[in-house]
Amino acid sequence: MSAAELLEGDLFAAAEALRAGDVTSVELTRASLEALRTHGPGLDAIVELWNDEALATAARIDAERQGGAARGPLAGVPLAHKDMFYRAGKLCASGSTVRGDFVPAVTASVIERLDAAGAVDLGRLNMVEFALGLTGHNDITGHPKNPWDRDYITGGSSSGPVASIAARLAFAALGSDTGGSIRVPAACVGITGIKPTYGRVSRAGALPLSHTLDHVGPLARSARDLALILEAIAGPDPRDPTAVNRPVPPYAALLERPLGGMRLAVGEAPFEVPLSPEVAGLYDRAVDRLSAVDVQASRITLPPLEPLNALRRVVMLAEVATRHEDFVAAKRDEYNPYTLARLEPGYEVAATSYLRAVTYRAEALRRFCGEVFAAADVLVLPALAEPIPRLDAAGSADTAAYVRLVNGMGHFICPFNYLGLPALTLPIGRTQNGLPMAIQLVGPPFAEARLLRLAHQLELHADFRLGPPPHPGKGSAR
């Protein structure tokens, strides 16, 4: 199979082909660079490609492999990441002009770990300004386009990564998730993404947005790809005291462990935010397909999610406003107006409200887990309530409309940032507009292996996956 053909599949298969000597890292890297260069601009997915450095790294990995050096499964696999992970000496603008000239002196811990694993870094991918937005819009760097139909949003804030992965331009990427920025865009383009447990993956060297809620995690086209990347990046880090000193399971090796009647708590209607009829239909059919794997599913009424969303909003607003206070003072005119409109309400959050919301997080977690996971291993619930909106219908000029839209989009997603629980989205089909729809799996703290194992089995046996868009890379599906 050629490198270009391998790029149509998942990272796991490409890694196997590399290990078997069926393809070289240089060939795979060249294929992904060429695809990104050809089709990335039309999707507004790319900020910068590091062509020469990437090919040099690939050649070094190939030489090491030929010399018999044992490397891990990611050795020689090309990746490209959201433009918010620092690499010493390289620009990192995070979707802004405010930090358009920012060159970090340090490299993010997760990037160092991927480097050590032998992954090839292709460059920087587009994102929402400062990761503060759920639709994917960015007036400064361009609105990334959904590869299923360019007239629709990619979701955000990891917008460039998901467009590139869905369009088969890149295998996988790192993203961040403070209020759904991995899971929502993954859902919008028909790929998969996991927000790990708070403390599972270091945030050192990743652009901070809201330190209580920020999570770093992978985006890819299969659960087994997520497992490979998570295994490489997870674990304690002296540079991030919130990264927990807890062993990292061999996620990829655990994928094939039998589910053994895994107990699923499946959220059922009525929901606080009702599903549209066609999303409800897809969700119900997906729930029916759970029986294709060895699980015991029980329907439950979800605990109230809106109080958790409200608490998350208080924490996020206060932390985002604080984080940006100096930047806003110095460079207010360089911000997207709607970014300012999203962060400035944070100046009105009382310190007492913020502290209560942060402090209550532990008790909220204890209560939620007691209610949901006392009799279940995994919670299954919708990812989104409505079909993916069009770019022009989800514009940011009207702040009130935007707030209503993203509160709806984040309803099932954002509680797990506040609770810090691991959560994964994977595709279940397409709505009448041709755009993907997804479901969400949530586990107790540090149950990533369980979520990945279940997602892997659902991909294989319950058709929880989508193929490529009809015209991958070309941008328009219809």
Add this chain to the structure above:
Amino acid sequence: MAGEEREALPETAKQQVLDVVPLLPFEDEPATFVLVMLELAEALALDDEA
């Protein structure tokens, strides 16, 4: 601080903040979040990683 230069906030955004200030318990010695995470992981997910 750019407070003096700020424009009026959109009403919905402001209301969103003001409406959600909860009257939550605030313990003298609240358990830290990460400790609760680890405690729950031991109770609910330990067998998953072996």
